[in-house]
Amino acid sequence: MNNKVIQRLAQAIEQRKDIALVMITQTEGSSPRGVGSMMLVDRDGHLVEGTIGGGIAESKAALEAAECLKEGVSKTIRYEFEVESNDPQKLAMVCGGKIELFIRVFKQPDHLLIAGAGHIARALYQFARVLGYFITIIDDRPGMLTKEWFPDANELISGDIVTELKNYKTTEQSSIVICTYQHTLDEAALAAAILKPHRYIGMVGSRKKVALCFQHLEAQGVARETINEIHSPIGLNLGGETPEEIALAILAEIQAVKYGR
Known part of the structure; x- marks a missing residue:
């Protein structure tokens, strides 16, 4: 036994x-x-x-x-x-x-799943690495999703972002951040991820873009209470506009949700 x-x-x-x-x-x-x-x-x-x-x-x-x-x-x-x-x-x-x-x-390390491998993703990865997160990054651009760019990431998944998100198994301890290179792709990625198990889910975007995205999700049958779980515009209101400042605000919000603050 x-x-x-x-x-x-x-x-x-x-x-x-x-x-x-x-x-x-x-x-x-x-x-x-x-x-x-x-x-x-x-x-x-x-x-x-x-x-x-x-x-x-x-x-x-x-x-x-x-x-x-x-x-x-x-x-x-x-x-x-x-x-x-x-x-x-x-x-x-x-x-x-x-x-x-x-x-x-x-007890397993906290999991951070990032859809997108751009400048915000790289800064977010760097902060999360310091805190010991298990980091997964998904992107469809092989030139961006490299070990040189993300040397200590646990998983680099190259392929169609929406498809890979649909197939990826998350848990209730997963934090999902959508920050791809295209508004329509962000929306599709969010639609693929929103019903997956998670502790936190957020999407980078302006208030106008976010409102439109939420309307589309609701039209697709996603319940309003599920949409209300999405943190977007993403991150705590710390100020700043550089990728590093945005990433810091995102991770601060993820930590706040983790500890119920």
């Missing part, structure tokens, strides 16, 4: 999903399972693979693991088993004994 746990853990990391590994590290007296037993828990406290014995101990440990994922911390927890107990660290289980668990958090 532990082999399956390790396989699912590797799969979750490859797919950039937050996951917590819970392992029994010590037991005393009777316990549901022995040292080395493992389970995987997702951000919602759901069991993904494995078991540490089931019952109230497993349920409570899964909730603890979900909290650890939200806080981004690993820790050791201990439970005592008693027939009756009001102590949160003493669980009402007839087996008696004690158990120690280690919760190891595997």
